[in-house]
Amino acid sequence: MPKQLTEMLKGTLEGVVLAVLAGRAAYGYEITTWLREQGFADIAEGTIYALLLRIEQRGLVDVEKRPSEKGPPRKVYSLNAQGGEYLDEFWRTWAFLTERLERLRSGQESEHAQQQESQGRQQEEGI
Amino acid sequence: MPKQLTEMLKGTLEGVVLAVLAGRAAYGYEITTWLREQGFADIAEGTIYALLLRIEQRGLVDVEKRPSEKGPPRKVYSLNAQGGEYLDEFWRTWAFLTERLERLRSGQESEHAQQQESQGRQQEEGI
């Protein structure tokens, strides 16, 4: 995994997991394998477990322990109300970032119109 | 600034600065104020200077010292070939992440079609 992705995942991986849990309740091992299927080839298992403990201690998820047919009991996480709000906030922040980045990327190919100073530019709200 | 953005910036801020430098040579103070105008309301000055030192030591940028009319001399950074490659890699990684996130977000509103296991799903290359 390129180091760039590792750094980019900081902050977003949490949102990813919360988004998964918004869709359906799940346990750590399940989430890890699902992420691998989604192309996040080698996200460390330990990372997910640590993340789940974090969001549990912050009260963003509810936990239920369920026995497994083939292994130790599972800790099934589900998003609660507070986690839902936090996830909404995450998506807003993510949208903010992607807008800025998209503008940067598209503004890079066509190089012009930037010597006329910073006037007349629509100034969106900052965060 | 929400803490979420702080974490998300890890990894991406570097790409942002490199992208700016790909457009035109610039110095730290200039980049900081420009970022503020772009909506990154309160990115710490120190963060930018530390970041510039980092990418300088990695050989991604060339540096030229130029006197300023109203202050200490400026350190003007410009992207070099190696930095260009690194920036390309950054955009690829960014595209990878945004694709996965976009899929997650849009898949959340319409909740269905995910109980039919992970077969027949086009498996894109992971990173």
Add this chain to the structure above:
DNA sequence: AGCCGGTACCTAGCGTTACTATCTACCAGT
């Protein structure tokens, strides 16, 4: 002269995050 604000750069210490590596535990098949 003294002071302040703007310009311009730098640094030490801190908190948060993901990764590495390793450990425990349960069960099925060989």
Add this chain to the structure above:
DNA sequence: ACTGGTAGATAGTAACGCTAGGTACCGGCT
């Protein structure tokens, strides 16, 4: 008895952005 898959946890490390300062140069004001 051993291996492999399932399931969870943790100590230590590296990287990054932030906080909170500091230095230095210059012009205008009192």
